[in-house]
Amino acid sequence: MKLNPWKQNPWFESVAVAQARAKKRLPQPVYGALLAGSERGQTIADNEAAFRELGFAPVVAGHQAERSMATRVMGQDISLPVIISPTGVQAVDPEGEVGVARAAASRGTLMGLSNFASKSVEDVVAAAPNTLFQMYWTGDRDVMIQRMLRAHAAGVVGLIATLDWSFSMGRDWGSPEIPEKVDLAAAIKLAPAVITKPSWLWRFVKSGHIPDLTAPNLAAAGEKTGPTFFGAYYEWMTTTPPTWEDVAWMREQWQQISGTPFMLKGVCRVDDARRSVDAGVDAISVSNHGGNNLDGTPATIRVLNPIANAVGDQIDVLMDGGVRRGSDVVKAVALGAKAVMIGRAYLWGMAANGEIGVGNVLDIMRSGIDSALLGLGLSSIHELSPDSILVPDDFIRALGVPAGQTV
Numbered sequence: 001m002k003l004n005p006w007k008q009n010p011w012f013e014s015v016a017v018a019q020a021r022a023k024k025r026l027p028q029p030v031y032g033a034l035l036a037g038s039e040r041g042q043t044i045a046d047n048e049a050a051f052r053e054l055g056f057a058p059v060v061a062g063h064q065a066e067r068s069m070a071t072r073v074m075g076q077d078i079s080l081p082v083i084i085s086p087t088g089v090q091a092v093d094p095e096g097e098v099g100v101a102r103a104a105a106s107r108g109t110l111m112g113l114s115n116f117a118s119k120s121v122e123d124v125v126a127a128a129p130n131t132l133f134q135m136y137w138t139g140d141r142d143v144m145i146q147r148m149l150r151a152h153a154a155g156v157v158g159l160i161a162t163l164d165w166s167f168s169m170g171r172d173w174g175s176p177e178i179p180e181k182v183d184l185a186a187a188i189k190l191a192p193a194v195i196t197k198p199s200w201l202w203r204f205v206k207s208g209h210i211p212d213l214t215a216p217n218l219a220a221a222g223e224k225t226g227p228t229f230f231g232a233y234y235e236w237m238t239t240t241p242p243t244w245e246d247v248a249w250m251r252e253q254w255q256q257i258s259g260t261p262f263m264l265k266g267v268c269r270v271d272d273a274r275r276s277v278d279a280g281v282d283a284i285s286v287s288n289h290g291g292n293n294l295d296g297t298p299a300t301i302r303v304l305n306p307i308a309n310a311v312g313d314q315i316d317v318l319m320d321g322g323v324r325r326g327s328d329v330v331k332a333v334a335l336g337a338k339a340v341m342i343g344r345a346y347l348w349g350m351a352a353n354g355e356i357g358v359g360n361v362l363d364i365m366r367s368g369i370d371s372a373l374l375g376l377g378l379s380s381i382h383e384l385s386p387d388s389i390l391v392p393d394d395f396i397r398a399l400g401v402p403a404g405q406t407v
């Protein structure tokens with residue numbers, strides 16, 4: 001057999017390489033939908049840029065031969081402090097969330113499954129028993145209870161309520177066109193963008209599926225097919241936004257239905273973190289929806305530490321936004337996160353190499369964490385503290401703290 005010396009090695013060494021491959025491989029509208037971000041992109045840019053402002057002071061000898069990074073979040077043991085954040089656009093690969101779930105399970109971590117996922121919660125739990133189901137505040141209370149019952153019956157191990165969304169329309173670099181349904185008319189319209197990406201198309205042709213852009217986990221009781229993405233979005237937009245009593249209500253319903261942990265995702269302020277504790281949640285993710293919510297919100301890594309100081313001894317504090325390498329994870333844990341959730345990093349990994357690419361991203365995170373611990377002379381992520389890293393003056397933003405008070 002002759003080996004082709006120019007064939008690209010499907011393994012990639014960094015998330016940046018995965019992103020470059022995703023950009024090359026995906027039709028432009030699909031890549032644009034993954035990149036997302038809102039308005040002028042201030043927050044999406046700061047999420048990544050802020051990590052660059054943090055530094056390390058490595059030791060030259062006395063390194064630790066054994067280093068550990070296992071931890072426990074949402075009542076589950078995980079082998080590294082990185083879990084899969086729920087994302088709704090997975091027309092990136094025919095396997096979609098099922099492939100991501102398998103990769104997460106194989107690396108000993110948790111899978112977060114979006115409300116707007118393209119695969120059913122039953123199929124995803126079959127691939128990864130340690131799945132967290134994510135819900136938005138959408139539909140009436142009976143509908144929400146029905147969705148919780150279904151997720152519980154499927155066997156999920158926790159619920160994520162994501163409430164940070166402000167229905168912002170428009171971004172300065174243009175929004176991709178998303179068809180209502182993938183029918184012949186849509187196929188013809190998208191053909192020029194798709195035809196230039198034969199390897200992406202071939203993966204779908206081989207699998208016998210085209211992305212149908214429906215949300216099966218939002219199907220009405222007794223129905224198999226879910227609404228289209230736009231139908232689901234319309235329901236969400238027209239639902240009265242939740243109050244803190246609603247958050248407590250949702251947590252209580254989940255407690256009664258399942259008894260497994262409940263996370264509130266999208267907390268940026270110290271006062272909101274304290275209200276989350278009062279509402280009875282078990283965990284929060286300090287998150288700005290990856291820069292997709294209110295543009296101008298500071299990077300999550302800037303707002304994390306005051307929140308962790310305020311509530312980290314009562315609930316699990318996670319963070320997400322801008323994590324692209326293991327050393328970013330170490331910085332977040334040093335500033336008080338128990339673990340991080342990743343979004344675009346695994347979407348790019350999946351675009352680059354399917355399920356194997358998602359595993360590749362988790363391996364990059366693991367080796368990067370290990371390498372940072374080695375350089376710092378630490379034997380465990382549990383030894384990390386703000387003193388382990390270099391934090392410039394003025395880096396930290398304490399949001400929702402009255403002037404003159406500190407946390």
Ligand SMILES: Cc1cc2nc3c(=O)[nH]c(=O)nc-3n(C[C@H](O)[C@H](O)[C@H](O)COP(=O)(O)O)c2cc1C
Nearest residue numbers: 034085086087088114162289290321322342343344
């Ligand atoms: C394309 C895309 C779709 C997303 N969909 C969801 C979603 O359905 N539910 C949710 O809670 N968060 C969603 N998020 C936010 C992620 O869970 C996470 O907060 C964010 O991606 C973290 O930032 P990062 O992408 O820089 O890692 C989405 C993010 C992206 C980029």
